[in-house]
Amino acid sequence: MRYLTTGQLAKEAGVNIETIRYYERRGLLPKVPRRASGYRQYPPDMVRRIRFIKHAQALGFSLKEISELLSLRLDKNTPCYEVKRRAEAKIKDIEEKIENLKRMKKALARLTSACSGKGTVLDCPILEALDN
Amino acid sequence: MRYLTTGQLAKEAGVNIETIRYYERRGLLPKVPRRASGYRQYPPDMVRRIRFIKHAQALGFSLKEISELLSLRLDKNTPCYEVKRRAEAKIKDIEEKIENLKRMKKALARLTSACSGKGTVLDCPILEALDN
DNA sequence: CTTGACCCGGTACCATACTACAGGGTTTAT
């Protein structure tokens, strides 16, 4: 079985079948060729694309931003400097996210170490994180 | 001026005034004392709390999860080991997010370096990021 | 002591990202 139907793809990727069709409408998945019956024919590696979308969402990217990430592929229609500019902007976004996560982690780590010794502690260090 | 009104707090924190009341309803902000007129009286450091919420959201935490993070404060009603356990679970979440972001960043960096050299590249490296 | 800017609760509406369902056709295993 070379190609996956919509339902098989959904199952493989661990999402609802409607999500697949929704992503196609949103342009996050390409419009793949159909059988004579109208059934979509997905190449098996489309699973990776859906998983990518799901992971990126968990990292705080909107579907619109994920579209942008996915469109950062090099083709003959997009000039090289443009792709590069967009990719670099995204890298900056990502670096900021990483910094914020590190601050959060630090605050939580401080909390746990404060916690490990005694039975109770008075104040909460967590709010100290992420104060710009 | 010791206390902030809802509007002042919103302005300081850079959010809509309705958001403040919404967060109160959701339990993300405490029910603060009121003036005789019914006006809320916020201590100035409540600004930090709102900023924390906003940052955490941008990192992919839902308001529900942020509630959980905020409830990781040590009080006499929560046993220490429980707070610790929850904080450590959140730290693990955060570490995973950081790892995923690093993978994404790496993929994008590879894309930009591929771009600077030649004219075109065939496949999209970003999908390789975040493949579990 | 008024007038414009603010606050109140309550309700309704909005965008995003799905999810369900209706009504109909298709595939596949028995």
Added chain:
DNA sequence: ATAAACCCTGTAGTATGGTACCGGGTCAAG
């Protein structure tokens, strides 16, 4: 060859996280 299990489009409904508006009361500067 027929029933269960699938797919199609289109439309409607849901959850989350706000945002807007209403009718009314409050505050503070002139």
